[in-house]
Each structure stands twice: as structure tokens, then as C-alpha cells.
Amino acid sequence: MATLSRSEAVLTGLAGIRGWQEELYRDLHQHPELSHQEHRTAGIVAGQLRQSGYSVHEGIGGTGVVGVLRNGDGPAVLLRADMDALPIREATGLPFASTVTAVDAAGDEVPVMHACGHDVHVACLLGAAQLLADGTEHWHGTLVTVFQPAEETGDGARGMIDDRLAEVLPAVDVALAQHVLPAPAGVVGTHPGPVLSAADSMRITVHGRGGHGSMPQATVDPVVLAAMIVIRLQTVISRETAPAEAAVLTVGRIVAGTKSNVIADHAVLELNVRTYSDATRTAILDAIRRIVVAECQASRSPKDPEFELFDRFPPTVNDPDTTARVAAAFTEHFGGRSRVMPLQTASEDFSDLPTALGVPYTYWGIGGIDPDSYRTAEEAGRVAEDIPVNHSATFAPVLQPTLGTGTEALVVAALAWL
Ligand code: ZN
Numbered sequence: 001m002a003t004l005s006r007s008e009a010v011l012t013g014l015a016g017i018r019g020w021q022e023e024l025y026r027d028l029h030q031h032p033e034l035s036h037q038e039h040r041t042a043g044i045v046a047g048q049l050r051q052s053g054y055s056v057h058e059g060i061g062g063t064g065v066v067g068v069l070r071n072g073d074g075p076a077v078l079l080r081a082d083m084d085a086l087p088i089r090e091a092t093g094l095p096f097a098s099t100v101t102a103v104d105a106a107g108d109e110v111p112v113m114h115a116c117g118h119d120v121h122v123a124c125l126l127g128a129a130q131l132l133a134d135g136t137e138h139w140h141g142t143l144v145t146v147f148q149p150a151e152e153t154g155d156g157a158r159g160m161i162d163d164r165l166a167e168v169l170p171a172v173d174v175a176l177a178q179h180v181l182p183a184p185a186g187v188v189g190t191h192p193g194p195v196l197s198a199a200d201s202m203r204i205t206v207h208g209r210g211g212h213g214s215m216p217q218a219t220v221d222p223v224v225l226a227a228m229i230v231i232r233l234q235t236v237i238s239r240e241t242a243p244a245e246a247a248v249l250t251v252g253r254i255v256a257g258t259k260s261n262v263i264a265d266h267a268v269l270e271l272n273v274r275t276y277s278d279a280t281r282t283a284i285l286d287a288i289r290r291i292v293v294a295e296c297q298a299s300r301s302p303k304d305p306e307f308e309l310f311d312r313f314p315p316t317v318n319d320p321d322t323t324a325r326v327a328a329a330f331t332e333h334f335g336g337r338s339r340v341m342p343l344q345t346a347s348e349d350f351s352d353l354p355t356a357l358g359v360p361y362t363y364w365g366i367g368g369i370d371p372d373s374y375r376t377a378e379e380a381g382r383v384a385e386d387i388p389v390n391h392s393a394t395f396a397p398v399l400q401p402t403l404g405t406g407t408e409a410l411v412v413a414a415l416a417w418l
């Protein structure tokens with residue numbers, strides 16, 4: 001009789017947890033919570049981790065939960081799932097669709113939906129945590145599970161770090177995370193090197209001197225100043241960034257003035273930058289400040305411009321060795337269902353955790369779309385039209401094999417170290 005591999009041995013419990021895992025998923029999906037409001041979800045997570053035998057730390061960075069399972073000497077692996085949902089009115093038609101509304105940070109009542117699939121991430125990580133706790137005879141080391149709030153606002157991981165995360169964590173050797181994507185369910189995808197972009201939004205206020213529209217000589221016009229800045233900023237990517245380096249700079253908003261014959265006294269510009277390396281990111285943000293300051297001087301602006309960065313996400317740059325180790329384990333376990341994931345244009349704040357802890361990381365994708373529907377759409381050349389993507393009101397991952405695959409991926413990847 002052939003002996004089971006260690007991951008096969010741990011995963012023999014998968015069929016046994018399927019029932020509660022699917023039920024848990026439906027419950028989370030029906031009760032989504034906005035970023036920084038994940039109280040119910042965090043309570044469920046903490047209760048389940050305790051039941052699985054983990055020592056649990058709650059309220060880290062607001063609603064963050066950490067579960068630690070020590071199982072003898074050996075490496076320590078951190079597995080992370082994000083918990084928050086989005087202000088979207090669900091239109092999936094699922095029997096367990098959300099009808100929840102909540103009051104957002106601006107004080108407005110908004111519909112809430114797990115449109116990014118973070119409910120999948122939570123259900124998969126709780127399942128993997130249970131299986132690894134049940135199968136401690138097959139591994140040794142320390143398993144650390146991190147359930148993070150507020151990924152969608154880009155400040156949840158940072159909030160946990162700033163609120164004693166390093167104190168409650170044992171030293172870890174590697175950090176791992178996954179995201180459900182609009183790809184066929186059952187498939188896992190790894191990608192070494194840069195995989196998700198950094199995102200930075202910047203609000204810039206430039207000052208003029210207001211006055212009558214008929215007497216420009218007595219004013220400093222912030223509208224003309226803002227226009228010059230927008231044009232000049234177009235050279236940051238085209239003239240200052242290497243052609244092979246992917247980057248985007250978009251001015252998405254300009255606000256100035258109240259009336260056609262009044263020259264305003266200030267203008268506000270809001271822009272968004274996407275980059276794939278820290279060096280390019282720093283260079284572009286510095287170039288923006290330099291150009292704005294110089295244009296203000298050129299326009300005789302009476303006051304220094306103000307800069308405010310918001311909605312910031314770090315780049316996700318998968319460590320090549322860590323990724324190769326996970327990819328090899330995936331190929332052994334999943335065979336042809338282990339693929340290379342293409343570069344993604346989205347952003348994530350997961351990498352803030354390993355960066356702060358000084359450990360390597362990798363972040364992989366799992367498919368969430370019914371394989372038959374996906375194949376039909378692909379054959380018709382209609383993937384873009386027919387397959388809902390994350391953040392869409394109709395994004396509805398199929399329960400299986402999505403939950404099973406995501407759970408297997410976490411177990412297999414963790415056991416590549418443990
Ligand atoms: Zn999202």
C-alpha cells in the first residue's frame with residue numbers, strides 16, 4: 001500500500017469539514033461587514049480558532065484576530081486572510097445573498113456585499129487551521145493565522161502592525177496569502193516577482209490669489225496653475241520612467257472656483273499612481289512634488305502647495321525562492337491545475353505584514369468561477385462580458401471546488417515549511 005504524503009494525510013479530513021465550512025461561508029456571505037467594522041466576522045473567527053485549539057489574540061488593529069498553534073520545534077508559517085466586504089448592492093440572486101446595509105465612514109447608509117471574495121478567504125483559512133490542528137502528528141513547527149480587517153481601504157495590515165502585532169506573534173519564517181479570482185475554480189496560480197501594483201492617491205492643494213475675472217493682473221489664477229501641473233505631470237511617465245517599467249499616473253479630479261467671472265483662490269487636484277517597485281514609486285511621487293512646487297513658483301503662487309497621500313497600497317512582490325517552493329508543492333499536489341498567474345493590475349496591503357516582520361512572502365490566486373461556465377465563455381470569446389470580476393455586484397464564486405481548493409492550497413503551502 002502506498003503511503004500518503006504528509007499533505008494528503010492532513011487533507012484526508014477535508015471531506016469531514018466540508019459541511020460546516022460551506023455553512024460558515026454562506027453565513028459570512030449573508031452577513032458582510034465594511035472595512036473596520038468586521039466585529040461579527042472577527043467573533044466567529046476567534047470562536048472557531050479557540051475550538052480548533054489555537055491561542056487567540058483579538059482586537060489587533062481594531063478587529064484583527066491572530067491564532068497561534070505551537071507544535072514542537074521547527075519553522076513558523078504565517079497564513080493571512082482578509083475579512084472585509086464592500087459598499088455594493090448584491091445582485092447575484094444567490095439564496096444566501098446579502099441584503100445588509102451599514103453606515104460607512106462618511107456617515108452614509110450603504111449596501112454591503114462580499115464582492116471581493118474575502119468570505120472565501122476566511123472560510124478557507126479556518127478550514128486549513130482546523131485540518132492542521134487535527135493533523136499535528138504530520139508536521140512540526142508553529143502555525144500562525146492572521147485574520148486581517150480593512151484590506152479594501154488599504155490600512156488594515158498597517159493597523160495591525162501599529163497595534164502590537166509583532167508582540168503577539170512568535171517569530172515567523174515566511175508569510176503566505178491567497179485571493180479568489182475570476183478564473184476556473186479548482187485552479188491555483190503562482191507568480192514570482194512583482195504581481196500586484198502599488199497604489200497611491202494624492203490630494204494636492206495649490207494656492208492662488210482670488211479676484212475679479214476681468215482683472216487677472218491683480219490675481220494669481222489657480223486654474224491655470226492646476227492646468228499647467230496636469231500637463232507637466234504627463235512627462236513623469238513618458239520622460240522620467242524607463243519604458244520597460246510599468247507605471248500609471250492619472251489625475252482623476254480637479255476642483256476650483258465657483259463662478260465664471262471669479263478667479264478662485266485655490267485649486268485641488270486628486271491623482272492616482274500605480275507602480276510595481278519601490279524605487280519607481282518613490283521616484284514618481286518625488287517627481288510629482290518637484291513639478292508641483294516648481295509650477296507654483298512659476299505661477300507666483302503666494303503660499304506653498306499642500307500634499308496629502310491617501311488610499312495607499314504597497315506593491316506585492318513575490319519572493320522568487322518562496323514562490324518556487326510553493327509552486328513546486330502545488331504542482332506535486334494539484335498537477336495540471338497548478339498554473340502561472342498573470343501580472344494583476346489590482347493592489348493589496350498583505351505585503352505590509354511580511355515587510356514589517358522582515359520575512360519573505362508569496363501571494364497566489366485561486367479560481368472561483370464554475371469551470372463549465374468559464375469554458376463556455378472562453379469558447380464564445382466572451383470572458384470579459386460573461387464572467388463577473390471581483391468588486392462586481394454579480395461576483396459569486398461557486399462553493400466547490402473553490403473552498404476545497406483554497407483550503408488545500410493553504411495546507412499544502414504551509415506544509416512546504418512545517
Ligand atoms: Zn477587493
Ligand code: ZN
Binds near residue numbers: 116151
Ligand atoms: Zn480582495
